[in-house]
Amino acid sequence: MLKVALTGGIGAGKSTVAAKLSELGASVIDADALSREVVAPDTEGLAAVVSRFGPVVLTADGSLDRAALASLVFDSAPARAELEAIVHPRVRARAREITENLPEDAIVVQDIPLLAETGQAPGFHLNIAVEAPRELRLERLAARGLSREDALRRIDAQASDAERREVCDLVLDNRDDLHELERHVAMLWKERILPFAENLRLERAEIRPEKLQFVESDPAWPHRFEHLAARLRRVMGPSAVRIDHVGSTAVAGLPAKDVIDIQVTVVSLHIVDAFAEALGDAGFFGRILFDSPKPEYPNVDDWEKRFYGYADPGNIAQIHFRSIDSPGQRFALMFRDWLRADAAARADYAQAKGVLAAKADSATDYAERKEPWFDHEGWPRANRWAAETNWHAPVC
Template sequence: MDADLIAREVVEPGTPGLAALADEFGPEILLPDGKLDRAALAAKAFGDDAARGRLNGILHPLIGARTAALVEAAPADSVVLQDIPLLVEGRMGAMFNLVVVVHVDVAERVRRLVELRGMEESDARARIAAQATDEQRRAAADVWLDNSGSEDSLDPAVKALWDRLRTYSANIANSVVARGLPALVEADPEWADQGRRLVERLRFVCAADAVRVDHIGSTAVPGLAAKDVIDLQITVDSLDTADALADRLAQAGFPRVDAVTADDPKPAYGIGGEADPSLWDKRFHASADPGRPANVHIRVDGWPGQRFALSFRDWLRAEPGERADYLAIKRTAAESASGVSDAVAATERYLEVKTPWFDGAHSRVEKWIEDTGWTPDVG
């Protein structure tokens, strides 16, 4: 679905969209035959932030409504691709399962606009200057495709992306989650941005039903080697709320998993005064995206498991010695699981080795909380 084509459709002669533009920007944006003079409109709208805001205020609701109708009409087994030039500027990334940015260097963008579209260079540069920066686009991109080369140079990357999307779509339809073997990899600086995008996506899906959403676990600790799986925690007011979120999360690409084999530290019941094991209960979902495995833990606000997930992350960030100790036990656990080929069985083996370490870690975290006065940051 091409947002540019939809944008043209909603301002055809006789449409309310074109009438609204003429009222806002004047009849001089119309050609003699009544069609929109796009160059005249661009000259008025793209050199001024306020004018561009008025333009978007007219067009975006119309484009959104038409797009929603097309999505609703798509066959159930479709992979729906939406080409949205202003997705980053509109901060719409969280609405989608995956965001792909197709990048071209500024000089090449200008050349193509001038040579292929007949645009004046000054107009081309003004339009580019009004758009998101490359840094903003990188921050929004789950997938970055560099299209600065020849037409066929991008083919392998596009084919790989299509294979990922096709598998992702089938996984969502069949409630299948992406699993991998519990192998440790060196810390990836991209984990922070990947976690932030997933947090934003989950916040959008859960809306007011989430008290907070956080990136937790080892991938949230800078410099710590970990399994290449992003762990996230949705905090809710009750397990009933967690259950009510299940369908929404599944449709968004996070099916529920009943047999929990995630990396889920849980100290022995009774440590720290929590004698009721049900206070560690949660709901668990995982990502269906084969290109970005993720675990989603849903816990109740203030319960020991919810509190421990946040304090354990911050404790590791603050204590280099504890971080090194944790890494050592993780390496031992990964080595123990390395000979198991089945992902579920390997994860179970990994946890068998690692979980006992958390009994002592829990006590040390509680002592650290007492000494530092730690409280969760604003989620």
């Protein structure tokens, strides 16, 4: 089951996107609708709200007076936090209940206005933000009957666009007409959401393209890493001793394949095997693999790891689970830090990558051709740099 979170500020057009996704086949769960449901008359949620804020928040017929409640909490952060502590857990529980009753191959989209504020993003396979310029949002809210002052207060009470981008995998821009927005949503459904769901159903990761292609260093790479790392942390908790961005995409300014390499340090690889099912539920699938041994550590068993990928075709990743203090774990961190610190080393590696890529027929061929460079250049030079600078692999 693919779980997607949809978020956006008031007036950005989130509901329009949700409606289009529903039309395309998604099962949409509206957090705003659930927030009303859990405080409906005769519910435990409404009783909890009245217990905290008093009968003044009730109408004559015993239902929740939303205007009265808003006047109590809108300008008071502590009161708002208390209300959220009552409502949010009940909304999440109801959303889980609905989700559990859907078919296993469903694509579930949860419309969550406060995704960034509530820290729920790592629990979803894919997070989508809808954005629109502030003035355009104000115009839309005015058309709904809100005064400019009230609309501004509501916008400013929510997370900013930047804060939502920090937790979302992609952004839909809703500054154009409805047709254009729906066209983008349909493309997203066809090119990313449906293949993602199929990968989950077949329990497979999206593999890197065999056609070798380098791209310029992308400032989005660190954000893509953080989104994946947050999902891994949610699954593994403290069993993941460290989660690090490694490889070429972790070095600013270095051209690379558009694939995020992540190293997860664990005490033992058996821990990873114990988490295999939970990792699969989160979209990570893998197998046993061995890194290529280096001269001082010729025993191939010393280089065992668990090699996983992610099921999202829009964020191809390679996750290397390695045990702490193993030569592979140490080298991945050392090599990255050496390239970050040494401009000459970066230039040499970039040149070597270019030469080897020109001779390679595929990404696999390129990876095989690169191993001798690591043996004769990367490994000894990085180790000399580590000795000269007293570099040590961080423990936690």
